[in-house]
Amino acid sequence: MAILKIARMGHPVLLERCAPVADPGAPEIRRLAADMIATMEDAPGVGLAAPQVHVPLRLFVFRVPDGRRGGDPEDLPLGNAVLVNPEVELLTDERVLRWEGCLSIPGLRAAVPRAPRIRYRGVDLDGQPVERVVSGFHAGVVQHEYDHLDGILYTMRLTDFRLFGFSEEIARATAPAGDRP
Numbered sequence: 001m002a003i004l005k006i007a008r009m010g011h012p013v014l015l016e017r018c019a020p021v022a023d024p025g026a027p028e029i030r031r032l033a034a035d036m037i038a039t040m041e042d043a044p045g046v047g048l049a050a051p052q053v054h055v056p057l058r059l060f061v062f063r064v065p066d067g068r069r070g071g072d073p074e075d076l077p078l079g080n081a082v083l084v085n086p087e088v089e090l091l092t093d094e095r096v097l098r099w100e101g102c103l104s105i106p107g108l109r110a111a112v113p114r115a116p117r118i119r120y121r122g123v124d125l126d127g128q129p130v131e132r133v134v135s136g137f138h139a140g141v142v143q144h145e146y147d148h149l150d151g152i153l154y155t156m157r158l159t160d161f162r163l164f165g166f167s168e169e170i171a172r173a174t175a176p177a178g179d180r181p
Helices: 027-042 136-149 167-174
Strands: 047-049 059-064 078-090 096-102 105-114 117-123 129-135 164-166
Touching: 027 047, 027 059, 027 078, 047 136, 059 136, 078 136, 096 136, 105 136, 105 167, 117 136, 129 136, 164 167
Parallel strands: none
Antiparallel strands: 047 059, 059 078, 078 117, 096 105, 105 164, 117 129
């Protein structure tokens, strides 16, 4: 497995709508997915879409660590997963702010409005259907990665630029008063 170069904001590959994957089980797709997982883990991150590694295909990898999920039973933990040719259905008109970062926009974070509950569908690398209804952190990660497949960066969804800044400054500003320098 190889660590791939991550495209950064400003690269045109991040702004295009990706093409469907014709054969999810093809050796080159399996190799791409394995390399993307290695890259995501090395970064470290919780998601990585194919266009972020300069491949404009409808595929992303992600994970939901147990410690990152909330108390909602639909905020399911998940080990490294691959979703090919995904579809996302927002299950509510409600939006909640969710702090997000992106491996293509290093060092920055923002509060992004996301649907708190979604259904996603796609296939795995064996062409087997994948379908889940999820909420919370899990739902946010999938929406973020899915946006990449349509050329949308989280910064394009911001509604309040006061909630956008460098990760270190946001962490310092939101730390409990006794923990601030």
